[in-house]
Amino acid sequence: MTPREFTTKYYPFAFQTQQKTGISALFIIAQAAIETGWGKSSPGNMFFGIKDTDGINGNEQLLRTTEVLKNPDVKFPQVISVKKRPDGKYDYVVKDWFRKYDTPEGSFTDHAAFFYTYNRYRNALDVKEDPYRFAEEIAAAGYATATNYASELKKVIKMVEGYLK
Template sequence: MTKPNHNPHTDHFHVDLSWEGALQPSPLFAGGVPGFGAGAVAAPVGQTRSPSNPAATPVPATGIKHRPVEFVRLFGPYAKASEAKTGVPGLVTLAQAAVESGWGARAAGNNFFGIKARASDAPDTRQLWRTREVLSRPDIRSFPEVISVTLRADGRYTYVVKDWFRVFASPELAFVSHGALLRRNKRYAKAFQYQKDPYSFMAEVAKAGYATDPNYAKVVQSVMRRLEQSGWN
């Protein structure tokens, strides 16, 4: 973690709330999230495009926590469009989007996957978010701002920081960019042997180091089952 990168979780893991909060939709985040970046969740940027699927619904607003049924309806077409372009199973993409964004509540700038930006990127393509990182050392200072560092029971450290994240012109671009990251990164090559088996695909992505949380695969797979129960097909 000496330099920011564009990969979502190649050597770290970040969340804004608990996994329970991500898994259990509630009205708590019907609006902006206080303390998220400079304040409430920013308005989405340039939402003018619709997914490649001609039957897709209009581009939805972000910054709202959706119920699973709504999440499938609103964002499922983008996951399917990404699958057609990148080969990443749509169910995996949609579940990761739900987990990483808190069912859409934390998707400012259409960034559903916590994809990082560089400080040197153009101002209109990056945004500063408050987030959490789990790292192995207490002395890392490569973030724009380190708010706190706390020792964990497992010997690692929880950082509360502000860092740069990507801004996307539309949800479709965010979903395809996520798929492209997995497709072009060699560490995830084995996962693509399981394109017809989304659950095994997700297990291989986690094994390859997508997140440092040892329960990440189980969390995402749990959301995958919930999405299937909520109308994904």
């Protein structure tokens, strides 16, 4: 699926979520694009990489992921490798529990609820209509461990804007 096809197929879910929550559909679809590689990897209709903290609810899946963390001894269900980076942080390749969904719509709805559930995203919700500022705020709040997460999101938001014109 091309980036344009991904945007066309999944933007309606992002727009429905925007109507329900006020969070920019441009941000939502851009984040889904990054988290899935433009739809190349969305097992269990997982579009946002939301972790399931305990893996015992029956609505989760154990998947391989990469994390950038400050400590060399963080616990995961399965650690594949840990390598120290020049900046003093550690690149982890692990298997961890992630939420799964029956439909794409379930993933998009849960994604928005996630931001409203956790207090650390309060500043992001203050700018939820602005996809670029929202991207900066969720990154600052620790949504992802990638150090360039906000800048990557903003690049994709700009691409999506072009596809929707």
